[in-house]
Amino acid sequence: MKFALSQDRRVSFSLFFLLWVLTSKIDALEVGDTAPNFSLPSLTKNVESSLEDSAGFVIYLDFWASWCSPCRLSMPALEKLYEEFASEGFHVVAINVDEIREDALDFLEDFPVSYSILADPEGTISQLYNVVGMPSGYLINRQGKIMHSHIGFRRGDEEVLRRMIRSVLER
Numbered sequence: 066m067k068f069a070l071s072q073d074r075r076v077s078f079s080l081f082f083l084l085w086v087l088t089s090k091i092d093a094l095e096v097g098d099t100a101p102n103f104s105l106p107s108l109t110k111n112v113e114s115s116l117e118d119s120a121g122f123v124i125y126l127d128f129w130a131s132w133c134s135p136c137r138l139s140m141p142a143l144e145k146l147y148e149e150f151a152s153e154g155f156h157v158v159a160i161n162v163d164e165i166r167e168d169a170l171d172f173l174e175d176f177p178v179s180y181s182i183l184a185d186p187e188g189t190i191s192q193l194y195n196v197v198g199m200p201s202g203y204l205i206n207r208q209g210k211i212m213h214s215h216i217g218f219r220r221g222d223e224e225v226l227r228r229m230i231r232s233v234l235e236r
Contacts, residue, residue: 128196
C-alpha cells in the first residue's frame with residue numbers, strides 16, 4: 066500500500082511544518098558566540114581531545130556522518146583546505162555522529178583525511194552545538210568565537226569557505 070497525500074494535505078502539512086520551524090525556539094549558536102568547549106575520544110586513535118587543545122588556532126569544526134551524501138564532497142574539500150592553511154595556524158576538527166563506529170571507519174577508508182576525527186556516537190556535542198543537518202560546520206577564530214556557520218555542502222562551497230578562512234587567519 067502506497068501512502069500519498071493529496072495536494073491540499075501536502076500544502077497544509079508544508080504550512081504547518083514551516084510555522085513550527087519559524088515559531089520553535091532553537092537556541093542555535095550564532096556568529097560572535099563563544100564556541101562551547103568539549104572533550105571527545107578520537108575515532109581512530111586511543112586519545113581524547115578537546116576544543117581547547119586547538120586554542121590559538123583558527124578552527125573549522127565539522128559535524129558529519131557516514132550516511133551523509135554531502136559529506137562525500139565536504140570531507141575531501143576540507144582536507145584540501147587543511148593542507149593549504151595548516152602552516153598558517155588552521156585546524157580542522159571533525160566530529161562523527163555515527164552510532165556504529167565501523168560505519169564511520171568504512172567511510173574514512175573511501176574518503177581519508179589527515180585532520181582530527183573525534184567520535185560523538187551519543188550526539189552530546191552535536192546537541193551542545195544545536196546541529197540540525199549534516200554536515201554542519203563552524204569557523205572559529207583564534208579567540209574561540211564563532212565567525213561563520215554552515216549547514217550542508219555542495220560544489221563551490223569550498224571557495225566561499227576558503228575566502229572566509231583566509232579572512233579569519235589575517236585578523
